[in-house]
Amino acid sequence: MRLILLPLFDIYFVAVLGSGGLETFGEWLTVIAVLAYIPVSVVLLWHIIRKPGHFVWRRMLAMMGDYGAMTIAMAVGGMVMLPVYATLLWVTVGNGMRYGSRYLLVATCMALASIAIATGVNVEWRNEPYVVLTLVLTTLIVPAYIDGLQRALRGALNEAQEASLAKSNFLAQASHDLRQPIHAISLFTACLRDAGLGREERQMVENIDRSLQSVAGLFRSLLDIATLDSGKVEPKLAPIRVGEVIADVVRQYSEMAQWADVELRAVPCSLVVRTDAALLSTMLQNIVSNALKYAPDAPVLIGCRRRGNTVAIEVHDCGPGIPSEHLDQVFNEFYQVRERGDRDVEGVGLGLSIVRRVGALMGLDVRLFSVSGRGTSVVISGLERCNETVAAVAPAPTRTPSAVSGLHVLLVEDDEDVLLATATLLQKWGCIVQAETGIPEVAADWDVMITDYDLGGKRTGADCIASVRKLAGRMIPAIIVTGHDETRVLKDLGDDSVPILAKPVRPAELRSVLTTEVVTQHR
Template structure:
């Protein structure tokens, strides 16, 4: 059985972690009080006991200050049981603090002068934790405490310069603290506005620039099937490779802007790790060929609780970094159990990262650059996104690297799950021929994207009805592909609802967007509708279309 002392110590430690982790000002103040009051009591009891506790006032003071410790414990208990902002509770705590100090200073003579240090600390602490209003109230209480102590403390009255010093210090220090707080708040507001402006700019720029890149990608896919010669085909391949790099850049910008917005909330569900890894390998197989990298994955049947989209984002960024910084060397992805948890590990045999860079590689926009290094595409956001997304799901990200031998990145802390995982859509067998004669309603307000998408779908054998806005009459469509932003305050969600009403059935739908998937998913309110991020890879569009066909046939 645990000792009471160790139990109390453990409980206090947990409360302190909660207070600092959640920036709970009132709980933090209560914990500080539990530390100061015993020290306060020891000093007062020692001083009075050394004089023999000769007077009734001294005995009453000792009893009063000793009784304040259990009161402090009760205050903390109430704060833990009923967290929140209660003005009366804060004022009761402040009155208790200043009452105990006033009593000691009034009775103890010059020996109680050091108590003023605690009084000033408490005054500043209330202002720092609770704001300017409480700082003013605390300053008034401190001045009242000095005045009362002066009335009853004959030794203080005999030296007026002490009183003048105490009063001036009580006025000047809080006033200076308040001016610093105001300057800090103004600087913090400016920093928040600048951060918000940066996030909005990144999100808007990423969205606007995705449109033409998305159209170019689709037109390039059309050129592949245009019967070009070998030289022309190679040019198309080069264009496609460059577009793939630019698309990755904009995906990173959108990810970081979305994380800055603070609106990303993980949706944990049973996920088969092997399915996530297999999908990432499929997505980056072409990029691996361009980088002359053997991208391999070890089969894994473990099921964990995680957000599949966020976990995939983490793994995509890690693999993308490995392909960029370790070209020509093998990359291996696998998972294993570690201390009751599951970890996903990515290894490469590239040049490695010098030790002096290891602490900074997770910073935004930081790239490892050595003299004479070749240029590497990207802006240094990949690992920053990985760590921030991992933090949202309570995961740890570890990086180990040895110069000349390679790098390993580990996503650790995944919780094993016995529940059955939802089967990944990528696991459905693809049947390209099934698209012949598929009747597609395509809704897109950008003319270039509309033309490029319609041309590509027609090359795949689809019968396409292209619309720049939501149609007003129904037809015998098999599937609807819609952009999210359609103009006129209409979105893809409105389009899907309208189309389903027009034909009186739940037609399969696909949404293509340059916005954050979480935001679009909330607007849709339907987890069954696939969401594709612009610029969409033609192979990805074809895969999702085929999946919808197979699902419809069942």
């Protein structure tokens, strides 16, 4: 703004003062002072760009320069320079609005000093005492009023932030607490599926499981929003094969795709990008989940495109599309596209909001394109390509109950319903289970431990793993099952090699981890 206003001031000074030929030294001094302040402003702007942030000395230097230039103009120019006062008041209020009450007080004192100096030097101003009094009162009243409004605004903002924090805490706690019974029901359902039921009964169990997965998806969305609101999510960038992340998402949603009668396909991709694999997976999960819900009975395709030194991931569906009037709002929290007569769709409208917010954390751009009657495309662009070599992940072994048969499992869970459900399921798979509601004190010949994160008594799954390994005298393979955010648990655990499963855990997912992460090590 200085670089814009200073040349305009010079034009005004030369036009007004120069009409008489710039005869006095003071008139020349005014024009020279404003011209000299231009390079100073350039240096200030360069320093701000190079080192952004809060520097008291820099702010004070800029304020002294601003008020110094305006003081010289008002002192030398007489009544014809009175319009400069409008800028002086604007600068005073602006400093207070940007930097707070203390700077507003300092700026107001500088403004009063400018008026006092201009009045002392300028005879025309002294001859108009009521004009000077008006300037002084305005300089006092306007900033005081602005300060009062700012204090009220800060109070309202603090209340809004506290309400938002309370909402986030409630969502996180409710999501965590409700996951426990859902997790237990999911495991009991898996036990029922293997209980030799008839065809009709098995279909009922499948319907129950399908409904449970819908509820689980809702809880995941609520926990994701609460975690993002907490401001504790920090991307951990590392080279990954983007094709493997996509393939993993396709595997996770293959069953849901079958329920929706959707052909879910991914174009193979060998590109390596630098990103956070877990956060990228979260984005894709929400996009694919939306496609399966809003575009059933139609194919969904996931693929990648090279864009210079970056990679874009695209998800296309052939569903009914989104009407144009909704496109500007679909990324808002809790917004759902609803038309008269539409069928009910599960969820609360958080998926795309999570996608946009997670993308912003990683510096990715998320765009949505849709044509009514032809389908919708979501594009995640800005993934940085890298040339580092990443080892390909070996294909997981077949997920059969016999693969874990005979394992000695230490199961630690403080919720008795979840403990019973998990132990029953493991026993049906042929495991030998020692079920505990707390950390055991006597060692046994365990092959693997599965522990909840919250164990009561200020003990966590991380404490359990450390204690059991110390008790056994060896690095027993471990799995943590939790209803908390994975980032929080991983930070407390400090060990990337321990798998973390989010409640409610699908039995197939638990069996897969036992097979790939534990059985392999055991053998």
